[in-house]
Amino acid sequence: MTEKLLRIVWVDRPEVSVFDLPETSVWGPFTATSVVDLGAQSSHDAIASAEAALLCLPSGAKAAPIPWAALSAVSADAAVLVLADTMDGATQQRLLNTGVQDVVLQPDAASLAQRVRLAVQRKQVELEARKAYATDLGTGLPNRQQLIEHMSQLLALREREPKPVSVLAFRIEGLQGVESGHGVESANVVRRKIAVRLRAGVRASDVVASLGGDVFAVLLPSTESATDAEYVVQKLLRSLRDPFKIAGTEVPITAHVGVAQYPDDGKQPEPLLRHASTGALLGAYGMKDSANE
Template identity: 45%
Template sequence: MSEPFHIVCLCAQPPDLVTSAFGPFVVQGCRRLQEVDDQLHEQERDAVLIDLALAGGVERLAAWPGLPRAVLESAVVVVGPEPTPAECLRLLQAGVRDVISSREATPEVLGRVLRLAIERQRIAEAERRAYSIDLTTGLPNQHQLQEHMSHLLALREREPAPMALIVLHLDGFRAAEAHLGTEAANVLRRKAAVRLRGSLRASDVVASLGPDLFAVLLAWLDSSDDATHVARKLLAAIGQPFQVAGQEVPVGARLGVGQYPLHGADAQALLRYAVSQASGGGFGRLLGQGAAANDEG
């Protein structure tokens, strides 16, 4: 039996999808948007099914603080009483995958619509990854990192909370490439990526910004002091020598920390600040022409 699709549903009565040929589905019912938000914080879901009437209408749903995260992580499907074309477009622009009429929302139809929405969500994610991944390390690249940060920052505008971006400029890769060759340098980059990833929580994001530049996004912090603690932990992890091509390769690191909202209110500003701190302003070119002139610190 295949793994079930997990659905969180805002509705008066959860649909019976047990016999759907497009499943199997596991459905968790909710009566308020806050309950949906709680469920999504507790565990990622494949799809979110929302009764527009219970959500309070299109405008209230579009203004729901949990919507940016919901559409980022799940396929969101909305059911409404004869939604107008304008309402459908408004919801699609907000990231909703599909909108259907209440009279069409039989269990048979819902099973098909949910499954197709989930598959569209997965295809879109695969396409984003195909164009937004550093092939050497398998990490998100700068484009993907900034896209992810922008979604989170949109959420932070409605629900303020600490968030930080750490940029690490690692020293030793160019020497390794000069002495051991390009493939050895790539192995070193992959090992550094694994070591960074192993020092973090599952919710944190590690990205590659260049041959010797990495970023760590701390999306969920209890306090701003947590960023300093994590930064020290990352420096300690990278400070241990690496074994590459039978040789011990030391790697040093310079580090910059950008705190939201202290050092920037958008993705580019936070990244620019952290890169500037890690690299003494010398890597502004990564952020677009003219960025170095605007770097702080």
């Protein structure tokens, strides 16, 4: 029996089904919970802590609409398998293009345990590759591409469950001076220190990303008002005021911040990032003095 326990979430599982995961299997062990409505936040939370989600769909004339947006969102981080009695090839292909790892039909129900285990392994390889490709090596933060991907999934969810989202763009001044006076590696050290302070100043559910060079972004998935975003801005600016030191020498760093709100300032990642970046360039919020003054 395989050593690693796989956490499985059944989604919309009917009381009677040909699909099941045996208690003992060479592809196990498994532990399972059940949820209903893939689009519900509680379902997303359950799937986020699992390795795989098994979405049960009716077939034929009784088929319910497939929750495409929610399916795309949960497929980003978990291995999702769709289980159905029958399904046409075009729909199967669309599911796979959406991010579903596998489509299991009734004739293949006996192989479900094997297909779950293999789907989880494929997903883990995919996530490791994505992490390596989508990480800013200088800071260890997600890069612009990864941030846009995360925003796309979040905004798709917000289409179903409307709630304000805030995007903050931080433009850092002084890094070029550090590089000129102390070298490239010293500038990278300061960038890493900035990343640590930004990450420490927000919630675990918030995303801090590097947009390259001297620009950072913070994604707040749930804010009730612009006032909430401004509170976070001021908190992070205060954290950046503490002195940055290189070889015992304080280096002058300042920051300017722009804020974009979904849906008022845009409903797609790129317009929101542009709005926030423009605000940072114009100094919508900023430090009047350098960080060590």
